[in-house]
Amino acid sequence: MKQNWTTLSLLEELSCTFGPSGCEDAVADSIRSHIAMYCDELLPDPMGGVLARIRGTGMMEEGAAVSPRRLMLSCHMDEVGFMIRSITEEGLLKIASMCGSDTRVLAGRRVLVGNAAFQVRGVFGVKPLHLVKSADRGNALDIDELYVDIGAGSRQAAEEVVRVGDFGTFESDFVSFGQDGGYIKGKALDDRLGCAVLCSVMRRIYEMESRPACDLYFAFTCREELGISGARTAAYRIDPDYAIVLEATAAGDISGTPEYRQVAHLGRGGALSLMDRSTIYDRPFTDWILETAMAENIPCQIKQYVSGGNDAAHIHKSRTGVRCAAVSAPARYIHTASNVVAKKDVESIEQLLMAVINRLYNEKK
Amino acid sequence: MRTILKKLLQIPSVSGREARLGKYISEEMRPYFDTVETDALGNVICRKRGEGKKLLFCAHMDEIGFIVTFIEEDGFLRCAPVGGIDLHAAAYSKVVFENGRVGVLIPEEGVKPEDYKGDTFVVDIGTKSREDAERLVSVGDCFSLESQLFSLAEDRICGRPLDDKLGCAILMSAAQEAASFQNDITFVFSVQEEVGLRGARTAASYVEPDFGIAVDVTMTGDVKGAKPMAVSLGKGAAIKLKDKSVICDGLLAKKMESIASEYAIPFQKEILTVGGSDTAALQLAGAGCRAGCVSIPLRYCHSGVEMADYKDVQACRELVRAIAQTKF
Numbered sequence: 001m002k003q004n005w006t007t008l009s010l011l012e013e014l015s016c017t018f019g020p021s022g023c024e025d026a027v028a029d030s031i032r033s034h035i036a037m038y039c040d041e042l043l044p045d046p047m048g049g050v051l052a053r054i055r056g057t058g059m060m061e062e063g064a065a066v067s068p069r070r071l072m073l074s075c076h077m078d079e080v081g082f083m084i085r086s087i088t089e090e091g092l093l094k095i096a097s098m099c100g101s102d103t104r105v106l107a108g109r110r111v112l113v114g115n116a117a118f119q120v121r122g123v124f125g126v127k128p129l130h131l132v133k134s135a136d137r138g139n140a141l142d143i144d145e146l147y148v149d150i151g152a153g154s155r156q157a158a159e160e161v162v163r164v165g166d167f168g169t170f171e172s173d174f175v176s177f178g179q180d181g182g183y184i185k186g187k188a189l190d191d192r193l194g195c196a197v198l199c200s201v202m203r204r205i206y207e208m209e210s211r212p213a214c215d216l217y218f219a220f221t222c223r224e225e226l227g228i229s230g231a232r233t234a235a236y237r238i239d240p241d242y243a244i245v246l247e248a249t250a251a252g253d254i255s256g257t258p259e260y261r262q263v264a265h266l267g268r269g270g271a272l273s274l275m276d277r278s279t280i281y282d283r284p285f286t287d288w289i290l291e292t293a294m295a296e297n298i299p300c301q302i303k304q305y306v307s308g309g310n311d312a313a314h315i316h317k318s319r320t321g322v323r324c325a326a327v328s329a330p331a332r333y334i335h336t337a338s339n340v341v342a343k344k345d346v347e348s349i350e351q352l353l354m355a356v357i358n359r360l361y362n363e364k365k
Numbered sequence: 366m367r368t369i370l371k372k373l374l375q376i377p378s379v380s381g382r383e384a385r386l387g388k389y390i391s392e393e394m395r396p397y398f399d400t401v402e403t404d405a406l407g408n409v410i411c412r413k414r415g416e417g418k419k420l421l422f423c424a425h426m427d428e429i430g431f432i433v434t435f436i437e438e439d440g441f442l443r444c445a446p447v448g449g450i451d452l453h454a455a456a457y458s459k460v461v462f463e464n465g466r467v468g469v470l471i472p473e474e475g476v477k478p479e480d481y482k483g484d485t486f487v488v489d490i491g492t493k494s495r496e497d498a499e500r501l502v503s504v505g506d507c508f509s510l511e512s513q514l515f516s517l518a519e520d521r522i523c524g525r526p527l528d529d530k531l532g533c534a535i536l537m538s539a540a541q542e543a544a545s546f547q548n549d550i551t552f553v554f555s556v557q558e559e560v561g562l563r564g565a566r567t568a569a570s571y572v573e574p575d576f577g578i579a580v581d582v583t584m585t586g587d588v589k590g591a592k593p594m595a596v597s598l599g600k601g602a603a604i605k606l607k608d609k610s611v612i613c614d615g616l617l618a619k620k621m622e623s624i625a626s627e628y629a630i631p632f633q634k635e636i637l638t639v640g641g642s643d644t645a646a647l648q649l650a651g652a653g654c655r656a657g658c659v660s661i662p663l664r665y666c667h668s669g670v671e672m673a674d675y676k677d678v679q680a681c682r683e684l685v686r687a688i689a690q691t692k693f
Contacts, residue, residue: 241405259435259437259438260434260435260437260443261484274432274504274505275381275432275445275447275505278561280380280381280447280557280560280563282405283381283382283505302504302505304434304435304504305434305435305445306432306434306445306483316406316563317563317566317567318567319567319570319571320404320405320567320568320570320571321404321405321406321408321564321567321568321570321571322405323405323406
């Protein structure tokens with residue numbers, strides 16, 4: 001049982017935890033150890049997710065604009081990663097699937113390879129420039145040409161520490177930097193940031209004296225980055241009528257991107273989605289969240305480009321349909337070893353969720 | 366039925382923004398059904414309880430369109446397609462917003478037609494600055510090509526969006542005879558078909574029908590340069606056997622054919638090699654059901670000048686009515 005943590009200290013711990021899609025157990029264990037005391041029950045999830053319930057009073061006001069019976073708050077535990085597909089005679093590891101990472105960001109990177117309990121260090125091998133044919137210079141590598149070097153001299157030596165089917169992901173420090181130390185750099189902030197915020201929200205609710213009006217379900221899901229989505233089975237089990245997906249979205253407020261394609265800006269708060277490639281979000285619910293933010297002066301923005309997709313894709317179509325909204329932390333350089341987010345966005349998103357839940361408290365009876 | 370169709374064409378309903386049309390249809394359907402409900406995604410679900418098997422008919426309310434994603438400093442709007450937009454068919458067209466505001470959809474100068482993408486288009490609503498534009502439209506507002514309907518030779522009608530307001534009109538017209546329906550009948554007016562058959566899935570999960578029948582448009586093989594396809598305008602209701610999203614239930618398709626023969630309703634068999642339909646979502650929702658589709662032959666689908674033969678529309682209506690009146 002872990003106590004004395006803050007959202008940011010937990011984010012650091014989770015960011016540094018090994019959890020590529022399909023191998024989220026270490027992240028799940030860490031989350032369970034932080035929240036077990038702040039919920040009424042943990043639900044089983046054969047997909048490996050963590051599903052927690054805080055019981056409400058069931059005293060929602062009839063006819064209120066938003067009056068959920070069961071509100072699902074969802075984030076995903078997995079991060080972009082890869083699987084070992086084969087091991088060469090020389091002891092080099094060939095890989096499969098980077099879940100939408102650009103191969104240009106891999107060459108020369110430090111990685112960890114293994115399973116939830118044990119990993120070894122490695123690097124993505126890359127030919128030095130003077131060995132690259134001039135015609136190939138500047139071209140991104142095909143995933144089939146990439147390999148991970150774990151310093152093993154032979155296949156046999158490699159097989160002593162890794163097996164085909166093992167997982168891998170970036171190894172990257174969690175660092176505060178920038179003006180007033182206001183920025184964070186690390187791996188897997190997509191979506192450990194959502195996980196850390198939801199853990200904090202659970203603790204804050206639990207520490208309140210009264211219970212929420214509706215049942216709250218917190219879902220920490222698996223395999224979002226592969227599109228396989230543990231959120232689908234989680235939503236089926238929870239059977240919510242409303243859901244908020246907490247995500248990270250690519251902030252394009254960087255040099256060379258025209259204004260209309262910038263999606264979201266660091267420091268302007270959580271970005272509410274109206275539509276992405278797989279979901280059209282419930283407009284009245286989204287507007288209600290926006291209103292809540294404005295009433296409480298919490299920074300918040302609208303995601304200004306149709307891109308990406310998240311667990312809402314599966315949640316909103318679950319069973320007889322779920323009213324969905326998504327709040328995303330603007331993150332620069334997502335799906336690389338160095339995601340960058342603004343600390344005050346983490347704060348704004350947590351405040352926004354608390355304001356939403358408080359409004360549900362206040363609308364009871 | 367023409368009057369119903371005209372009314373439906375006047376109410377904009379880009380995918381995800383079907384609420385206004387749903388409200389109108391709910392009001393119109395209330396007299397004919399025991400219950401009329403709207404679910405979380407906005408599907409309108411009209412149920413007339415009865416003995417025997419549970420039949421679900423489904424036509425989608427949504428039409429393809431665009432969503433505003435960004436407002437430029439000089440008053441132009443950036444947008445993204447909602448559903449399967451053919452940008453060549455949409456370029457240099459008048460567009461209409463949900464609030465009635467109009468604009469024109471224009472590709473950026475110098476972009477060759479083969480390079481058209483959602484990103485290379487803007488909407489010019491006549492405003493000169495972001496401030497002016499923000500007074501009239503917001504990010505998240507939807508718009509579509511102007512709706513229209515006119516008659517051509519040989520009882521052919523033309524305009525947009527006939528996909529799938531024709532299907533909705535057929536169900537609404539057939540509902541007037543609900544008193545004579547056999548079985549337990551549900552009419553669903555679904556949402557978000559054009560973006561991935563999303564509404565029909567949750568509606569069917571709720572209803573749990575034994576048989577699910579979509580009523581939607583299909584392409585034809587009788588236009589210049591068409592891929593070989595045994596569906597033509599004017600040859601009757603098309604009974605779907607397969608499209609890209611579904612293989613229809615064989616028994617149900619046979620039953621639909623025999624009902625059409627029994628009532629002397631002209632019909633043709635449809636195998637569509639591109640495009641999907643709510644049929645797929647109905648088939649796989651919940652524990653699954655036997656699924657089929659009554660298709661309305663339509664030329665130039667997803668353009669501003671979709672064309673149907675009114676006799677086919679009538680045949681589809683008669684087939685829906687006959688199926689609902691046949692004991693399953």
